[in-house]
Amino acid sequence: MPFASDSARPIALPDGAGPVQAVAQDVEGQGRELVPVLGWRRGLVLGLVAFAPLLTLGAVVAVNMAMGQSTFPPSYAARIELPANAVQIGLPSIEGPADPTRPLVVIDAGHGGHDPGAHGPASGGGTHIEKDMTLALALALRDQLLAKGGVRVALTRSSDRYLLLEERSGIARRMKADLFISIHADSAEVEGASGATIYTLSQRGSSEEAERLANAENRADTVNGVPLAQTSSSVSAILVDLAQRHVAELADDFVKLVLREGEGHIAFRANPVQSAAFVVLKSPDVPSVLFEAGYITNPTDAERLHSPQGRKEFASATAQAIRLFFVRERSAEVLPAGM
Numbered sequence: 001m002p003f004a005s006d007s008a009r010p011i012a013l014p015d016g017a018g019p020v021q022a023v024a025q026d027v028e029g030q031g032r033e034l035v036p037v038l039g040w041r042r043g044l045v046l047g048l049v050a051f052a053p054l055l056t057l058g059a060v061v062a063v064n065m066a067m068g069q070s071t072f073p074p075s076y077a078a079r080i081e082l083p084a085n086a087v088q089i090g091l092p093s094i095e096g097p098a099d100p101t102r103p104l105v106v107i108d109a110g111h112g113g114h115d116p117g118a119h120g121p122a123s124g125g126g127t128h129i130e131k132d133m134t135l136a137l138a139l140a141l142r143d144q145l146l147a148k149g150g151v152r153v154a155l156t157r158s159s160d161r162y163l164l165l166e167e168r169s170g171i172a173r174r175m176k177a178d179l180f181i182s183i184h185a186d187s188a189e190v191e192g193a194s195g196a197t198i199y200t201l202s203q204r205g206s207s208e209e210a211e212r213l214a215n216a217e218n219r220a221d222t223v224n225g226v227p228l229a230q231t232s233s234s235v236s237a238i239l240v241d242l243a244q245r246h247v248a249e250l251a252d253d254f255v256k257l258v259l260r261e262g263e264g265h266i267a268f269r270a271n272p273v274q275s276a277a278f279v280v281l282k283s284p285d286v287p288s289v290l291f292e293a294g295y296i297t298n299p300t301d302a303e304r305l306h307s308p309q310g311r312k313e314f315a316s317a318t319a320q321a322i323r324l325f326f327v328r329e330r331s332a333e334v335l336p337a338g339m
């Protein structure tokens, strides 16, 4: 069951000093190489310089100067000290390799605690509850990723507990995740609705978030480690826009991999790729998708996702898509010498 958009609700503030350098490394840990970037991740600036007009370039220089860098291209690193944050929930533990340069995926099991989500009939007269199904799928996905290695994994919840929508995406942002996946199970009044759907953030949701970040009271926020309070409003708007475009492209890339790797393993519905203004998808600097793994109201879908074999198929295909996504992203991150 998807979440409604509610842009009036606050989003948990991110934390921590900005990233100082990107480390390119494939999932197997080969070919590690330090890569200079403009203080935020994924070679955003390289892509920026490649396609953006002079206005953008000017904005980048302005940001560099605001951050104490007087030259362009900048030197290796810019450390940014951020003010103390508002009250935040604790961050979950990270499982997998201890190497902090390995990519991090944050898996969000939808609903939980007093929010059960959708429900559907189970065989034998019982009931499938969405919050239980999403947690089981999230755990199965984690297990698959850990079994293959190379990827760090964190769960927004690993038990039956309630989290605000903003806390879920906020955890991914604060942990500087490389990918965020929120797992849900769909529901429909219509009999026969079945199959998985994968959502990315819609243009409307993207615009809403850009507007929110541009508001004065949200200028304590950071995007890609750059504190917006240290930039002018026009530079902030450009930074947010570029960051959003970049993560939108990455999310689209990931969706394509899920469809490809899921073929024959995950039963997708017709038109399985959708966009919506879901709150959990609004991180401007973390590629985010919401995965409706199937219809809990459809007995076939529900029984498959409830079965250990069905869960494993879902998890195995999705884990493979995640691993390929990171391999591609990391290899694209390697910048030419001298940048």
Ligand SMILES: [Zn+2]
Pocket (backbone or CB within 6 Å): 001, 002, 003, 110, 111, 117, 118, 130, 184, 185
């Ligand atoms: Zn749901």
